Amino acid sequence: MDLITTVPTKPIALLTITLGTTIFFVIFLQPRTFSPNPDSMARSFILWLHGLGDSCPGNETIKTIFNSPEFRNTIWKFPSAPSNPVTCNYGSVMPSWFDVHEIPVTADSPKDENGVLKAVQHVHAMIDKSLKHICLRIQSRRVLLLYPRTLRGGAVFSGWVPFNLTMMERMSADAKKTPILWSHGVVDRTVLFEAGQAGPPFLEQAGVSCEFKAYPGLAHSISNEELRYLESWIQTQLQSSS
Numbered sequence: 001m002d003l004i005t006t007v008p009t010k011p012i013a014l015l016t017i018t019l020g021t022t023i024f025f026v027i028f029l030q031p032r033t034f035s036p037n038p039d040s041m042a043r044s045f046i047l048w049l050h051g052l053g054d055s056c057p058g059n060e061t062i063k064t065i066f067n068s069p070e071f072r073n074t075i076w077k078f079p080s081a082p083s084n085p086v087t088c089n090y091g092s093v094m095p096s097w098f099d100v101h102e103i104p105v106t107a108d109s110p111k112d113e114n115g116v117l118k119a120v121q122h123v124h125a126m127i128d129k130s131l132k133h134i135c136l137r138i139q140s141r142r143v144l145l146l147y148p149r150t151l152r153g154g155a156v157f158s159g160w161v162p163f164n165l166t167m168m169e170r171m172s173a174d175a176k177k178t179p180i181l182w183s184h185g186v187v188d189r190t191v192l193f194e195a196g197q198a199g200p201p202f203l204e205q206a207g208v209s210c211e212f213k214a215y216p217g218l219a220h221s222i223s224n225e226e227l228r229y230l231e232s233w234i235q236t237q238l239q240s241s242s
Helices: 061-066 113-140 141-146 163-171 193-197 199-205 224-241
Strands: 005-007 022-027 030-036 047-050 073-075 083-086 092-095 151-156 178-185 209-217
Touching: 047 113, 061 224, 073 113, 113 163, 151 224, 178 193, 178 199, 178 224, 193 199, 193 209, 199 209, 209 224
Parallel strands: 047 073, 151 178, 178 209
Antiparallel strands: 005 030, 022 047, 022 151, 083 092
């Protein structure tokens, strides 16, 4: 077994702050590592949460776009949401992290806060399980002891804020240090642009740093342009923590 010594930077965890139609949780371990075999350990962990009605297999090809050296040892997870009745689809049962009351989603659409809290607990359990696995691999007890703290970053695509500002009181000061990238298509007719545009000011009011990127001509989908920018954004976050 290789002997690995680590000096962890920010260990990671975050209250799930948004679950839009497509949300991306980036959990970067990025420890300073001294190992005779650096390829043997994960440098980052990426958790990708799909949108309403989608599934894990439909998103797995996304990881092939991230070809930079920083992603060579990345562990990717693409979980599928549990099946639940969805109000906007007349109660049809489909993969959904929480209930969506209406489409198009506007900035004033009804919010399923109880469902969001259940999704938060579900996602946190996945993060806990994955981080424990990674931490065992890198043999660093300190990462486990300091968890939960700050995620290295998170990104939202075509999403909105499905709860009120009072729920942000549940976030710790460390969790609010997590940087967020928020991307939205200007001609999105499923989650209206106004709903996405309202997200960053909401987060910033709660003390969360959020970069907003608008994509003219883009509807309710993810473009290669968005993914390329995401790749460079992640690289920036990793470099800033090294």
